[in-house]
Amino acid sequence: MPSHLSADHPAAQPPGRGQVDALITQARRLKGEVDAVRRDTRGDGTDDDPRGRWERALYDLALHQLNDLDEHLAQLRDGPRPAPAPQAAVPAARTAPEPAASGSLLSRVGSAEWDLLTDAATWSPELYAILGRDPATPPLTLDELPSLVLEKDRPKLTAMVTGCLVDARRIDDEFRIVRPGGEVRTVHMMGEPVLDADGSTASMWAVLRDVSELRRSQRAVSETRDSLQRHRHQAQTEHRLAVELQEAVxxxxxxxxxxxxxxxxxxxxxxxxxxxxxxxxxxxxxxxxxxxxxxxxxxxxxxxxxxxxxxxxxxxxxxxxxxxxxxxxxxxxxxxxxxxxxxxxxxxxxxxxxxxxxxxxxxxxxxxxxxxxxxxxxxxxxxxxxxxxxxxxxxxxxxxxxxxxxxxxxxxxxxxxxxxxxxxxxxxxxxxxxxxxxxxxxxxxxxxxxxxxxxxxxxxxxxxxxxxxxxxxxxxxxx
Missing domain, CATH: 3.60.40.10 (PPM-type phosphatase domain)
Structure with missing residues (x-):
């Protein structure tokens, strides 16, 4: 994938390997400390206490985010994997490989670039894993990409790409994809147009991240928080009724x-x-x-x-x-x-x-x-x-x-x-x-x-x- 350059600003220099290693060490140490606190405060594991469920959901969300941070830093240190060599044809008997587990290092963040002049597309191996595509198949063009997207989210993707190519707006949003077999995943996409010397849009690059587990954790936190609030409101109402009845008697x-x-x-x-x-x-x-x-x-x-x-x-x-x-x-x-x-x-x-x-x-x-x-x-x-x-x-x-x-x-x-x-x-x-x-x-x-x-x-x-x-x-x- 070409360097992320645009005509109006140069690319920032990547941090040194030693700096990234230090950040990885800090992230892993923090992850271990959070996990230790989580184990100490999980209680008996029952679902009778709304506050306990809310606390467990928050710890799980924090660990998901720290896991993502750890993996992203490691990927930044190691650099992108080389794209697979194109093959003339795919044997008819060949089936798509099993997608990497959602928690594995190289299945969470992928990158792509679409050349508007040649209509060519370049995908990283990680993006194939995220989208559940066979790495031996050609990458999808921008016109073909919506075929992987959940039907309700296709207008959103179209608006994101149009705004980027026509109005030179950065992309920073999410949509849902449907993987082979019907599994729905949530993907966060960040990208921007790459301009040529004349200031015209030559291509569009993007980084795509599978945030399904993170969003599930966030929903769990939201649901348990709402449950805790309802529980507190019910407890306050019951307390008020009991006090009023007691005072009356x-x-x-x-x-x-x-x-x-x-x-x-x-x-x-x-x-x-x-x-x-x-x-x-x-x-x-x-x-x-x-x-x-x-x-x-x-x-x-x-x-x-x-x-x-x-x-x-x-x-x-x-x-x-x-x-x-x-x-x-x-x-x-x-x-x-x-x-x-x-x-x-x-x-x-x-x-x-x-x-x-x-x-x-x-x-x-x-x-x-x-x-x-x-x-x-x-x-x-x-x-x-x-x-x-x-x-x-x-x-x-x-x-x-x-x-x-x-x-x-x-x-x-x-x-x-x-x-x-x-x-x-x-x-x-x-x-x-x-x-x-x-x-x-x-x-x-x-x-x-x-x-x-x-x-x-x-x-x-x-x-x-x-x-x-x-x-x-x-x-x-x-x-």
């Missing part, structure tokens, strides 16, 4: 609540919901305080397993049922049994833990039941203890489960703390899990309100770095 009061509203005040209440800070998912934790007919007070906290709108919806259903049955006079033990039956018969089974307390101010009597939940903590005279728990299994774990009740007589100044197991690190069944809460007894004794006690809990256990949602409810006996 949890008590509207914030800070201090004093019950009963009518008659002599008996309880100073304060509660707090603490969302997880290491996750965007909303859980099924709740706390509640409700004045019942006759002056009793319902206190409850609970937690459903899982996260997201479905769990929040189950929590709303459970809390609504709990309030309704408590208003109807159902005692804590039977109430837990009915909640267990409700979860056991739902279309989407769920598991949950809860504690339900009914406080009667006239006698300062606390009757409570639980479903495999941390027992309430009672603080009196600067010390704290965990109430002895009756029998109770997880809600939804087994049909027909029975739940025992326990009774405790409180005194004026006593403080009752209910919480979900996400508040204190460790398993809820571990007796040592609540030691940090019991250690707050001196601060609770010095506190003036239930809100001060909740604030002390948050300060001690932290409001940030939390791996799970949690709720805390404090009830202080005032009379």
């Amino acid at each position: 949890l008590p509207a009061w914030r800070g201090t609540l004093r019950l009963p509203h009518h008659g002599r005040e008996s309880l100073d209440l304060s509660g707090r919901y603490l969302p997880a800070t290491t996750s965007t998912f909303v859980g099924g934790d709740w706390y509640d305080a409700l004045e019942l007919p006759g002056g009793d007070t319902l206190l409850s906290v609970g937690d459903l397993t899982g996260h997201g709108p479905a769990v929040t919806s189950h929590m709303a259903m459970l809390l609504g049922a709990l309030r309704g049955m408590a208003m109807a006079g159902t005692r804590p033990g039977p109430l837990m049994a009915w909640l267990n039956q409700l979860l056991d018969t739902t279309a989407q089974p769920a598991l949950g833990s809860a504690v339900c307390c009914r406080y009667r101010p006239e006698t300062r009597t606390l009757v409570w039941a639980h479903a495999d939940h941390p027992a309430p903590l009672l603080f009196r005279d600067g010390t704290g203890r965990r109430l002895s728990a009756p029998d109770g299994v997880l809600l939804g774990a087994t049909s027909g489960a029975g739940y025992g009740e326990a009774e405790e007589t409180l005194e004026a100044g006593d403080l009752l703390l209910l919480h979900t197991d996400g508040l204190v690190p460790g398993r809820a069944a571990d007796p040592a899990a609540g030691d940090r809460l019991l250690a707050l007894a001196p601060r609770f004794a010095a506190a003036r309100t239930a809100e001060d006690c909740v604030r002390a809990v948050v300060e001690e256990l932290g409001e940030t770095g939390r791996e799970d949602d949690a709720c805390v409810l404090v009830a202080r006996v005032t009379a």
Whole structure:
């Protein structure tokens, strides 16, 4: 192929072999480093994580580009291969050779020149491999070249060649070809006209590159990016719905609540919901305080397993049922049994833990039941203890489960703390899990309100770095 000269500018001098070798070494070192990082971050190889798929696609695209760079530099160092000697005829029994693999060195970039005066064409061996042509056949002229191009892309190729020959515009675009056997490949073509001494177009040269694998990688990146964006949008929508549902169900009061509203005040209440800070998912934790007919007070906290709108919806259903049955006079033990039956018969089974307390101010009597939940903590005279728990299994774990009740007589100044197991690190069944809460007894004794006690809990256990949602409810006996 003649040197790429035009009448208006000389050809640049090619870099020295040593410079190209140095660039090849750098490219291969970078390729090895990228491949090492890719192997370290591929995870378990599943397709469940959209971000993981997007990262893998980006690594693959980067490696494709580095492979191309490596091959192009090697081809630049070694120079073009000589064109095959023309043959008088091709034997009828001869078949076209198998095209080189798409990743081999000499099958990715080819060159060609078309002489407009003689209508002769010169192709490099690499171009034959790219187009899937037998090297023994004559190269196609510009008029014949569209026969290899996908029908939809032929007008584009015609416009590219016409603009180059008529308007002296450089070619820098892509089109698709159809190889023997029907395989479609994407080819990137760069070229320009070669002018004679009079400034007329004498020929056109071009470099053609098979970019099929690169474009496939780019499409994969685009598709996984779109999938990741859709996944994020869906997650944000679900999070917003879960938060809105949670806010609609949890008590509207914030800070201090004093019950009963009518008659002599008996309880100073304060509660707090603490969302997880290491996750965007909303859980099924709740706390509640409700004045019942006759002056009793319902206190409850609970937690459903899982996260997201479905769990929040189950929590709303459970809390609504709990309030309704408590208003109807159902005692804590039977109430837990009915909640267990409700979860056991739902279309989407769920598991949950809860504690339900009914406080009667006239006698300062606390009757409570639980479903495999941390027992309430009672603080009196600067010390704290965990109430002895009756029998109770997880809600939804087994049909027909029975739940025992326990009774405790409180005194004026006593403080009752209910919480979900996400508040204190460790398993809820571990007796040592609540030691940090019991250690707050001196601060609770010095506190003036239930809100001060909740604030002390948050300060001690932290409001940030939390791996799970949690709720805390404090009830202080005032009379």
